[in-house]
Amino acid sequence: MRILLIEDNEALADATQEYFRQIGHPLDWTVSVEMAERTLSWDDFDMLILDINLPGRSGYQLLQSLRQKGRTIPVLILTARAEIDDRVSALDLGADDYLVKPVDFRELAARCRALLRRERGAASNTMVCGNLIFNLATHQITVNNQAVELRLRERQLLELFLKNLDRVLTKEDIANKLYTFDEANTPNAIEQTLTRLRKKLSESSLHIKTIRGLGYLGHIDD
Amino acid sequence: MRILLIEDNEALADATQEYFRQIGHPLDWTVSVEMAERTLSWDDFDMLILDINLPGRSGYQLLQSLRQKGRTIPVLILTARAEIDDRVSALDLGADDYLVKPVDFRELAARCRALLRRERGAASNTMVCGNLIFNLATHQITVNNQAVELRLRERQLLELFLKNLDRVLTKEDIANKLYTFDEANTPNAIEQTLTRLRKKLSESSLHIKTIRGLGYLGHIDD
DNA sequence: TGTTAACTGACAACGGTCTGACACGAGCAA
DNA sequence: TTGCTCGTGTCAGACCGTTGTCAGTTAACA
The missing domain is CATH 3.40.50.2300 (Response regulator)
Incomplete structure (x- = not known):
């Protein structure tokens, strides 16, 4: 975004x-x-x-x-x-x-x-993926109606994957969406954020799969 | 590439x-x-x-x-x-x-x-060959609408054959497209990758034919 | 049938990814 | 200012999947 x-x-x-x-x-x-x-x-x-x-x-x-x-x-x-x-x-x-x-x-x-x-083309301010609900306006995220607390970077990453379900995102794609020009990082920053996000969303039906050498793929998995 | x-x-x-x-x-x-x-x-x-x-x-x-x-x-x-x-x-x-x-x-x-x-040829972001669809934007590959998981080298090889349908590619041609100078390999690396690709695409209408002593030919076959 | 090229299963090595530990800076309170 | 907390990036080592190599087998062609 x-x-x-x-x-x-x-x-x-x-x-x-x-x-x-x-x-x-x-x-x-x-x-x-x-x-x-x-x-x-x-x-x-x-x-x-x-x-x-x-x-x-x-x-x-x-x-x-x-x-x-x-x-x-x-x-x-x-x-x-x-x-x-x-x-x-x-x-x-x-x-x-x-x-x-x-x-x-x-x-x-x-x-x-x-x-x-x-x-x-969405009418509402919430994105839903199985048991996961993300309210873009209030930044509230729930999994199975349980609130999940995400940090800024984790939220950005989640939003990106929700918008691109079933689509491979390269690390470069992700960097382009999360960081401005003056925030250049090692690719490891993304890996680290992803690790943290995965841990917090372990109960959710959003699954972020690694495609080695290419990037990541977010999809529903229940 | x-x-x-x-x-x-x-x-x-x-x-x-x-x-x-x-x-x-x-x-x-x-x-x-x-x-x-x-x-x-x-x-x-x-x-x-x-x-x-x-x-x-x-x-x-x-x-x-x-x-x-x-x-x-x-x-x-x-x-x-x-x-x-x-x-x-x-x-x-x-x-x-x-x-x-x-x-x-x-x-x-x-x-x-x-x-x-x-x-x-900017317009089409997908390459189609019979029942096989290679979406360059999402990097997803399907055969009969079933997702097929390919590894990096297999994907490169597939892309090459799709771009050169009905054209004979020598092993050398292929090596030139897949490897940089400092990645010199035995010709067997390509054969091995090809074996793996063929196995994964066994249901598809893309057929990669061996032309002994010359190279390989990708063509539609249903 | 012999020769050679291609195929393929097994395996090892390399390198990409993951993750715990730490560093650093921002924000805040004393 | 100092000291604390919190978020996030970096580092380094562990982990593990991909891919090249090897070797044995199969297929093609003379």
Whole structure:
């Protein structure tokens, strides 16, 4: 669940990054449309938070060019109050939502969750896998109706496997989703987190299988 | 899926080789254009990563001569920031992509994957042969909708035969695709892997026929 | 039928993965 | 500041699966 923030105000960007880190969504940050385009050309994000007023090319131009290329990635626009009439054109250009500054981070996070949920085509905020229930909004996880306490990394990993059931995820895939650019780690960090997650989910019907030399496969197993 | 790196900086080459090994793409390395040409004349690679600034003949010359010979192999150029204006001419000369040093390995790997995918005919992410389906995205293989578990080498071999249906592959061809220089093996390693693959695919319509003294031929057979 | 290539069961070695122990930094309280 | 706790990454050694080798057998072709 990686998010890219395109925002030239460093203080705001820092605060946003920090908030999203705390709630468990790694968020990368670029200051300009040019940098964002470069990043998007090779890395894979689940959504964009895009400031409209940027030095150089404006956020609109980025949005427009993305949609012209047929990319459907969810985009949430940030706009200052003075630019509020822009919202119509923002939505017309293919933004999925917009938010007026100053932003309340909790609202921003909630709207992101909503967009990501819509993307998945899921109506509810919970993911279910056999006896395991994961509430994305409250971060509560239960196995057989018993609460299970997961740490941030474990939760991220679980969410990733639940979203990709019956699909092989390479360590690289996982690293790309869990870590931002400046958090490069040894592959062992993932193994370690996985060990911890497996231990905590030993009673659940989610089984994460190792495929040696390739990666991991999450599937239901009862 | 073999990649050749042409780079005179040993530290960088080592690190790249190590990273690619970890993500499962063996990578061979030569330090000069001359060596690369010799290697390319007798061995078969799926893509090149080419540094521009090399002692002796420059990377451009290699690229140019390859394209003049009509070779369409994907080439990704590495260039130092000072040479950034070169990118136009690099792309003009027939490079498929370029990257400015210092390189982020994840970006390098992602761009390589993108090129290889494009090469392979991006659209379809699955290869089908009768009742056998090989999903390149999820790495899952099914025969009659039953999952089949293959090991790394078996998967590589299967992919090779699927890409070369109705074409004879010599053992040497196969060795060239599966092994890097420093993994030289007896021909028996391939026979052994093939035995294992055939056993696991006994129910499938892919049949790998032995052509004594020549090699192997993969074809549909139902 | 003899010769040679290919096949395959058994086994060992290598290397990827797992996991306990520890290090380190952030957050917090005294 | 100091000291404590907690989360998470690193390290190193154990573990164990995959894969190459060996050797004996089978099949192909002259």
